[in-house]
Amino acid sequence: MKTIDAQGLSCPEPVVLTRNAVKENPEGVIVLVDAVAARENVTRFGKSQGYDVAVEDTEDGWKLTLTKA
Amino acid sequence: MNLSKNEKAMTIIAGVIMGVIGASLVLFGNPKNMGFCIACFLRDTAGGVGLHRAEVVQYIRPEIIGLIFGSLFAALATKEFSPRGGSAPMTRFVLGFFAMIGALMFLGCPFRMILRIAGGDLNAIVAFVGFVCGIATGVFFLNRGYSLNRTRKVSKSEGSILPVIALVFLVLLVAAPAFIFFSEKGPGSMHAPLAISLIAGIIVGALAQRTRFCMVGGIRDMILFRENRLLLGFVAVLVSALVMNLIFSATTGTSYFNLGFENQPIAHSDGLWNFLGLYLTGFACVLLGGCPVRQLILSGEGNTDSAVTILGLFVGAAFAHNFGLAASGDGPTVNGMIAVVIGIVVVAVIALTNLKTAKE
Numbered sequence: 050m051k052t053i054d055a056q057g058l059s060c061p062e063p064v065v066l067t068r069n070a071v072k073e074n075p076e077g078v079i080v081l082v083d084a085v086a087a088r089e090n091v092t093r094f095g096k097s098q099g100y101d102v103a104v105e106d107t108e109d110g111w112k113l114t115l116t117k118a
Numbered sequence: 119m120n121l122s123k124n125e126k127a128m129t130i131i132a133g134v135i136m137g138v139i140g141a142s143l144v145l146f147g148n149p150k151n152m153g154f155c156i157a158c159f160l161r162d163t164a165g166g167v168g169l170h171r172a173e174v175v176q177y178i179r180p181e182i183i184g185l186i187f188g189s190l191f192a193a194l195a196t197k198e199f200s201p202r203g204g205s206a207p208m209t210r211f212v213l214g215f216f217a218m219i220g221a222l223m224f225l226g227c228p229f230r231m232i233l234r235i236a237g238g239d240l241n242a243i244v245a246f247v248g249f250v251c252g253i254a255t256g257v258f259f260l261n262r263g264y265s266l267n268r269t270r271k272v273s274k275s276e277g278s279i280l281p282v283i284a285l286v287f288l289v290l291l292v293a294a295p296a297f298i299f300f301s302e303k304g305p306g307s308m309h310a311p312l313a314i315s316l317i318a319g320i321i322v323g324a325l326a327q328r329t330r331f332c333m334v335g336g337i338r339d340m341i342l343f344r345e346n347r348l349l350l351g352f353v354a355v356l357v358s359a360l361v362m363n364l365i366f367s368a369t370t371g372t373s374y375f376n377l378g379f380e381n382q383p384i385a386h387s388d389g390l391w392n393f394l395g396l397y398l399t400g401f402a403c404v405l406l407g408g409c410p411v412r413q414l415i416l417s418g419e420g421n422t423d424s425a426v427t428i429l430g431l432f433v434g435a436a437f438a439h440n441f442g443l444a445a446s447g448d449g450p451t452v453n454g455m456i457a458v459v460i461g462i463v464v465v466a467v468i469a470l471t472n473l474k475t476a477k478e
Contacts (some may be wrong), residue, residue, distance in 0.1 A: 057206065057268030059407030059423075065260055068343065068401060085198050086330045092120060093411065094343060109271075 050074070055089070055091070056083040056110060063087040064094045071098060076117055085111030091115075125329075131324040133354025139318045140233050140355065144180070144374065146310035151237040152183060152381035153359075154322065155230035155293035156292050156410035159191065159222035160428070161435035161444070163287065164307050166299050169432075170439035174304025178291040180312050184319015186284045189418025190321070192327040201277020203422030206266040208469055210406060210423050214430025215437070216461035217410065222435065222444040223395030223458050224241075224248075225385055227410045228333035228403070231396060234385065242383050248393035249400040253337045259469040260342065260374065262407065264468035266390035266472055269423055278418030280428065288316070305384055306392040326415045333409040334400060342454025373423050384447060391458070393451040400459045405469055 052072045055063035060089040063082055070078040077100065082088050088104065088111045100115040140153035152158060158175070165176030193199040197240075198323040221227045224232055224245045231249065234242035290298050291312065299309040307314060325331065329351060336349035379387045386392070403409050406427055408416065413431070416424035438444040443454040 057202070057264060057270060059269075060332075061260065061339060061407075062265055063153070064339075064343060082302065084200070084202075089125075089330070093125070093345065096122065097343075097345065 050077055050079050050113070053082065054081045055087060056081050058087070060086060061090065062102040066091050067094055069090050071100070071115065072073065077115045080113040080115065081107065082113065088113065122228075122347075126350055128352045129329045129331070129347055129351040132329045132331060133351035134266070134358040136322050136323060136331070136353040137236070137360075138362055139360030140229070140324055141236070141359045141366065141374070143310050143315065143318055144406045145366055145370070146314050147308055148310050148315075149305045149308045150374065151234045151239060152226075152230060152305070152384060153233055153387070155226050155233070156182070156414065157218055157227035157431070157435070158225070158305070161222065161409075161439065162301075165306060165439065167287075167290070167300070169300055169436035170299065172439040172444075173299075173306075174301050174303045175306040176299035177306040178287050178289065178298065179309070180288070180315035181319040181322075182317045183284045183291075183327070185279055185323035185411070185414045186418040188323020188325075189415040190281050190328040192324040193419040194298050196301055196328075197421050198327075199277070200267060201272045201274050201422065202269040202421035203272045203276065203426075205269040207422045207423060207426040207471075209266060209472070210427045211430035211433075213402045213465065213468060214232065214427040215412070215434035216462035217460050218408070218431045218434030218437055218463055219396030219400045219454075219457050220395045220402065220409070222438045223353050223450055224392050225445055228396070228399065229355075229409070229411055231295060232333070232356050232380070233359055235358050237363055237383070238375045239381045239385055240377070240388070241382060241384040241387050243403065244389045245392040245396040248397035250292070250337055250372065252397040252400025252402075253334060253404050254341055255397075255401045256469070257338055257341050261403065263474045264469055264472055266405070267355045269421070270397040272422055274420070276422055279422070280417045280425035283467065284396055288327050292316050323415060326411055330412075331415070332387040332412040335408060335412065337400075338404055367418065386445055386447055386449040388445075388449050391445065394458050398458055398465065400460070401469075402465050405465065405472075
């Protein structure tokens with residue numbers, strides 16, 4: 050699965066990158082984020098597009114796995 | 119789905135409370151339609167510490183200090199205090215500078231734009247259209263890969279500097295030494311009692327931190343992703359401030375709602391420059407990742423890029439009054455018009471030069 054590193058990026062870049070990635074990989078993507086707002090925004094976006102979003106803690110933030118529900 | 123519904127309800131409730139507080143601060147003494155205005159209040163604060171000498175707009179506004187503290191407290195309580203920085207600080211400074219030049223052309227930040235609409239000031243609707251166009255322009259560049267690169271972790275002491283400066287400003291305000299300026303007339307002399315302003319700022323700061331409130335984000339996310347959560351908060355502020363203004367008008371005998379273009383409090387009716395002023399602010403704020411309120415909130419969370427943005431806004435306000443760029447009730451100045459045009463060009467150059475073509 051394709052991994053997007055959105056750590057350290059300002060709003061709304063993590064969601065823009067996620068949107069672009071799922072266009073190319075509709076089956077799902079992994080997104081790395083390190084800000085709570087980015088985690089919430091990517092999760093919200095994923096769910097709005099019909100993905101299940103699994104959240105795992107990482108050393109510096111979170112790994113969000115979007116898979117087609 | 120439930121999570122999303124809860125988030126939306128939270129944002130709307132926070133917006134309603136912010137609207138009530140925004141309208142009420144006027145009742146307690148703030149200038150009309152100016153319960154909150156980040157641009158005006160940073161400008162007043164710059165005047166309070168003597169960075170400009172426009173005598174009518176000098177007062178260290180406790181609301182600004184409160185917003186930073188409110189965000190800091192909420193972030194500490196939820197373990198979200200996260201010192202970060204290093205993402206193009208000089209670029210952010212310049213964007214902040216010109217976001218302020220645009221706001222002082224219109225005479226208000228996006229928050230005051232909402233409060234001005236809620237007070238019946240139709241000039242703010244013209245500015246709102248400019249604001250939306252500015253955001254759309256920023257979104258155009260976001261969709262083509264605009265990015266100011268990544269932040270990284272910084273030390274807690276680095277992340278604490280702006281909150282500490284806010285504390286120093288509070289001490290200066292309370293102690294009122296001779297070198298601090300206090301307007302004796304004009305908008306700077308009109309303010310709610312210190313404690314009320316400070317507490318109002320803290321409440322709004324905490325609410326904005328929890329809900330990630332952003333005046334730019336609402337419209338930006340709607341254009342980009344058809345995501346309406348933040349926009350609902352924006353509308354909630356507008357509706358609740360409008361209702362409060364009507365209630366206050368009906369119960370106090372003073373008018374807090376005056377529908378029209380002319381004779382609006384601390385406003386001018388030059389449509390083109392109201393439009394272009396907030397066009398510039400909207401464009402710059404999208405490139406910054408959030409409106410002036412959001413920058414204050416992020417700086418309270420330890421984000422030093424946002425702290426640098428605040429410094430840009432602050433210096434922009436001082437320049438605006440030292441060089442006669444800020445508009446007044448009489449209308450815009452020629453210097454201000456030139457500055458807004460330069461600002462739009464500079465922001466466009468920043469947008470163009472920060473397009474990342476490489477695949478992530």
